[in-house]
Amino acid sequence: MNKTINLAQGNGGEENAELISKIFYQHFKNDILEKCEDAAIIDGGRLAFTTDSFTVSPLFFDGGDIGKLSICGTCNDLAMMGAKPAYMTCAVIVEEGFEIADLETIVVSMKKELEINGAIIVCGDTKVVPRGSVDKIFINTTGIGVVQKEGISSSSVSQADTIVISNQIGRHGATIFANREGMKFSSALQSDCTSLWPLVEKLLAEDIAITAMRDATRGGVAAVLNEWAKQSNVCIEVNEESLPVSDEVRGICEILGFEAYNLANEGTFVLAVKSDDAKKVVDILQSFEEAHHAAIIGQVTHQYDGRVILLSAWGSKRFMDLPTGELLPRIC
């Protein structure tokens, strides 16, 4: 590792994982932490507990803002453990000179999202720092959820499972990139930022046999699947053609040399479900507007344990790798 922190270490990929394991896990080591789940399961399996900090530029983007993101992000981590979001905290670090009106807009969109999740903010903290000490506003939220279904875990994916994705991939990452760089496309490219609890609630109500669930945030779908493949020691085979990608996202990827499966999502999740249930899961998900493009994308084998393989429509295959480094546009 380097002597100083660099941006690549926050990318959700290999460098990020290395930083976390060598510094944080090294010193904080304990059984719960080492499970590496989206949310920690505590209190004898009754509660899920998680935290996340949010910094995004621009603060207001197509399809959401930092406020909506800060509630969705944390609540989704709880939902992914089969837990219903309940109590949350909200800590804000805001830069001197920030517009009060903007702050209020952000808080109002937090409130709206809390309602969707049925959660409430029960304590909080506000710090104002001198100009230049932070980039406009940083928000941290912590959430506690009540586990509705136990045993969801990224280390128990097996050959009995089928892999499902809830919607088109890469939309948040592509939107932020386009907004940040001032790229204007004629199309309606929007972040997928959304709360997933209502979808999960329905799946649980239908008694779906869910093995693992994870929202594909930083590092995208590739990061989730690679983690599952490693933690469960299986090979996940993805049919490239079945990955739902919108034309807009595909176009941005073409221009900049990205892969849609490496781009961040904020309201799209991957599921490993017992194969018999897969079709039903897709049908349930598709009944929600935010999961219209849900699809079966792959299966689990032992061809290359610990790896994710992409199968092309013309019969070739390749690794679906974790992103490394900062996402940079390719030059030629």
Added chain:
Amino acid sequence: MSCLELKDLYDGFRDPKVIKSFQKLIALEATKLLKPINIMEVCGGHTHTIMKYGLTQLLPNNINFIHGPGCPVCIMPKERIDHAYTLAMQDDVILLTLGDMIKVPGSHGSLQDARSRGADVRYLYSPMDALKVAEENPDKKIIFFAIGFETTTPMTAALMDSVIKRNIKNIFFHINHVTVPEAMELLVEGRDDTHCIDAFIGPAHVSVISGAKIYEIFPKKYHIPVVVSGFEPVDVMESIYMIVKQFNEGRSDLEVQYKRLVSYEGNLKAQGLIHHYFEKVDLFKWRGIGRIPNSALRLRDEFAALNAEVIYKNILSYEEINNHKLCICGDILRGLAKPHDCTVFGTACKPTSPLGSCMISSEGACAAYYKYGNLL
């Protein structure tokens, strides 16, 4: 970029049916080959396409690929990266460059590292964006660390044109542009009987600017077929088919598969602009390959006032730095070895900690093998 239909960029060029039908055609032609053939794809973009779409898995085993030197980031020697690093660390400098370049390690680290140590390093999509940075930072010196083959050179020249015409005083240039055909010729000259390059797939984007004419020498002087190809899997498959057919028909011609954009003459205006500002020299050692006569461009003396190498000559070192001892990039680029033959491939050398040039950019051969696995 108002009403561009982004789909148009790739639609049709990844059609599984078309790819499969080329696979059949190639297989059929290949049975008639008298000996196995080695095709070098010169450009890193093609290496990327071949590995990403698993095209080698679709070919009979008497067709072999040699992955060429055409990745501008990969061939940048450490001395030049150290220049960029040194310039970036100057207090009043903003260093601008393109994409992947900021990841490449020099002797003190990469530009990314420089940035985490306080330097102002930014990457651009288009060199023209430098004008905006210069305008917003009148008290800073903006240095554009220019890299790339014939594809990006005209953009650097166009930026230079604007800087001069608008009399902008705070943009300077560190030029690292290189040219493709000279490197190809060196590799051809260096081949022996067991390791020959039998055909080239020529880079498309370079040829849009320079025209297909720059490859004429290979069929004429060396009897090596060249097919200038686009970057989509259908393009590459069709080009392979065209090459195999040339062999079976006993021809060695210069052909253009990428007719969508490439002409024989290329873009004469861009060529004129390049010639106005640059001259061909042997400026530095290509990483992994070494010195290649006339393979780089240098800013002409009349424009010395814009040349960061001249302005900062007291702090820039020209001492050559050797490549890592275990790295066999040179052999890989000559077709003598494959990434798997390197003892540190995937262990000591990975994209996150590259030891050699082929692992640095995602378009380098080692990086493409690591990333996509070269599964069979």
